[in-house]
Amino acid sequence: MSPVQKPAPAATLSDWLRYLESIHATAIDMGLERVREVADRLGLALSGVKFVVGGTNGKGSTCAMLEAILLAAGYKVGLYTSPHLIDFNERARVNGQIATDEALIEQFQAVEAARGDTSLTYFEFTTLAILRLFSQSRLDAVVLEVGLGGRLDAVNIVDADCSIVTSVDLDHMDWLGDTREKIGFEKAHIYRSGKPAICSDPSPPQSLLDHAAAIGADLWLFSRDFNYSGDRQQWAYGGREQRRSALAYPALRGANQLLNASAALAALESVRELLPVPQQAVRMGLLQASLPGRFQILPGQPAVILDVAHNPHAAAVLAQNLDNMGFHPYTHAVFGMLNDKDLAGVVAKLGSRVDHWYCAGLPGPRGASGEDLARQVGQALPAAPAGGENPSVQAYADPAAAFAAARERAAENDRIVVFGSFLTVASVLQALGRKA
Incomplete structure (x- = not known):
């Protein structure tokens, strides 16, 4: 695609998005060097507790529940997810509100000014813009969904205070590898040394376990460090030191939502000294979480x-x-x-x-x-x-x-x-x- 003319000062969000689709030779270009270089020029610094969520499936639901619970607890929260369903703005929420065209255009202008001759993909450019929006919003917590894989995804320039891998299965094999072991290796790279590393896949690949051990991450495994139980009326979460009982089933429908909810609660337990969350906020958040297009x-x-x-x-x-x-x-x-x-x-x-x-x-x-x-x-x-x-x-x-x-x-x-x-x-x- 040949480059579209750089947007004028009065350009609309649609104008900007068309431009961003044209400025890099390929839609996907794995690597962190370029995006990290522009992030440094922007001086990006996120406040609050940073959650990074990756996985083949379930990461969107886990992000939605984390956001809803933290909002119900009274915290100021930024949520970044991708892709969007209808409007690009869906990718960025600040305190539960979808970002406006004006707010996004302001950030696009800043990234465009900072990147100079550095070429960025659509995803890299928009990720930087949304991170800059969050950095200016005085947030208590930021929830960031990984776009593709983990190791070389633009979101991985953020050093998470808590990382979650929801599941590891075969998808995007041209980019991530053709086995669960190869894909698990890529996803495990959102984990950080000494920080909580949640994995809610009931059968995690050995590559994920090995990488977490090699970097000294604090690995929380489903069925070992956290679990859930339930009957027809309610369910309960059990973690390392925290138990949450008599919970209503999540508003998000589907057989895997308790697994996703337990991952969110394990993440919150792991950072409870930084972000204490009362039981009522958990109950309310699970009932209020919404995510279009998931059952x-x-x-x-x-x-x-x-x-x-x-x-x-x-x-x-x-x-x-x-x-x-x-x-x-x-x-x-x-x-x-x-x-x-x-x-x-x-x-x-x-x-x-x-x-x-x-x-x-x-x-x-x-x-x-x-x-x-x-x-x-x-x-x-x-x-x-x-x-x-x-x-x-x-x-x-x-x-x-x-x-x-x-x-x-x-x-x-x-x-x-x-x-x-x-x-x-x-x-x-x-x-x-x-x-x-």
Whole structure:
């Protein structure tokens, strides 16, 4: 992409984002040297307790719960997540409020002035801008979600007071490696010497354990250092020295949310001398945490479920959550997926649960047409059992068209599952006139 002209003083946020997409030769360029150099020129210094959250799946939910609990405890909190669903502004929240266009443009201008001839990717540039916004906001705590991996992700220029790795599974293998051990090594590099290092993956890779030991991190492992238990009414967290009982289930739905919640509570226990959190704040925060697109069930009939699941691990969790919903005569899947993802692995986890596939084309160089996607889904679906019926598979230009077709065909007691990519969920949300 050829560079777009540098934004004028009156440029809009959209103008800036178009410019930032054009200024580096590649969208992803792993490494910290360039981003650290510009951070030094900006004099970035974050106040408050810094949480860095990485992992294949679950990191967005863990971030949302940390933010909600800390806000309920009365702290001033900054939250950085990516990617966004509809508006870029969703990536930055200060005290629970999404950053305004004006606030972001001011930071973009500062980063542009500081970078000089140093080339930055869109993600690196915007990360620096949001970190600078947080540095000027007098925060008590900052929660930062890692974009890709950990070791070479721009967020890793921040020395965390507490780091969390939620899960390690196969995704972004072109960048992070093709085994859990290689990916675990990359993610473990958000840990810091002498600082709490939380891992909520029930079976962490040895590479993660070895790196934590090598740097002398204070490693907290699920089932060894913290755990949870529960019944139909409530659940309890148990940590090294702290127990929190009689907790309501998180507002975020899904089978893995107690695992994510326990990671958040372990992180808070590990820094309790810096950020004490009363029990009532935990209760309120868990009930108030929200995260669009993570097993989000929209009101009305037929049931519409939105989930950004885009790798086999996330698809397995989605399948479990669908199984827990109770009986629906037919399941309609509005499915759009980027072409560098493990489509066969995702379809294998969900194939037997879907009766009708509506395959949607996605834009951009990593997108595929609906026809290509439908062909791949047809090849990946397991053969129907003897006497059984194969699912229908149809192609559509985009997720909005696929969703419209699913709505037309679905009966009142059926369910429609929209999944496969952030782009897919965002497109349907926009078609419904909803904000993220």
